[in-house]
Amino acid sequence: MEIKSAKDLIVYRKAYEMAMRIFSISKRFSPEERFALTSQIRRSSRSVCMNLREAWAKRRYEAHFISKLTDCDGENGETDTSLDFARDSAYITAQEHCELTAECQDIGKMLGSMIRNPRKFLLHTDL
DSSP: OOOOSGGGSHHHHHHHHHHHHHHHHHTTSOGGGIIIIIHHHHHHHHHHHHHHHHHHHTTTSHHHHHHHHHHHHHHHHHHHHHHHHHHHTTSSOHHHHHHHHHHHHHHHHHHHHHHHSGGGGSOOOOO
16 A cells, blocks of 8 residues: 555554544543643644654655654653553543553554654655
C-alpha cells in the first residue's frame, strides 16, 4: 500500500483510535478533574496524531521529521503517565489501564522505529 498521507500510517490509525477511546473514557472522570487530568490526557493523546501530521509535512527535512516524531513519542509518554494517574484515582479500571498502556507501548515502538529509520518516510527530491 502506498502511503499518501500520515493518516495511512498504522501508527497514526492506532494513535487516533486510542485518543478517541481516551476521550470517551475520560467523560467519566470527576468534574473536578475537568481542567487537570481530563484535559491533559485528552490533549496529550490527541497530540500524538497532530504531531504525526506535522512530522509528515516536514518529511523533506530529516532533522525536522525526527524532531516532530520525538514530540509524538513525548506526548505518548505523557498519555501513559496520565493513564497511571487515572487508574490510581479509580477513574479507569485496571483492565482499561492495561489495554491502553499496551497501546501506548505499541505506538511508542512504532514511533521509535520511525525515529531510528526515517529515510524510508522522507521525501526524496532532486534539487
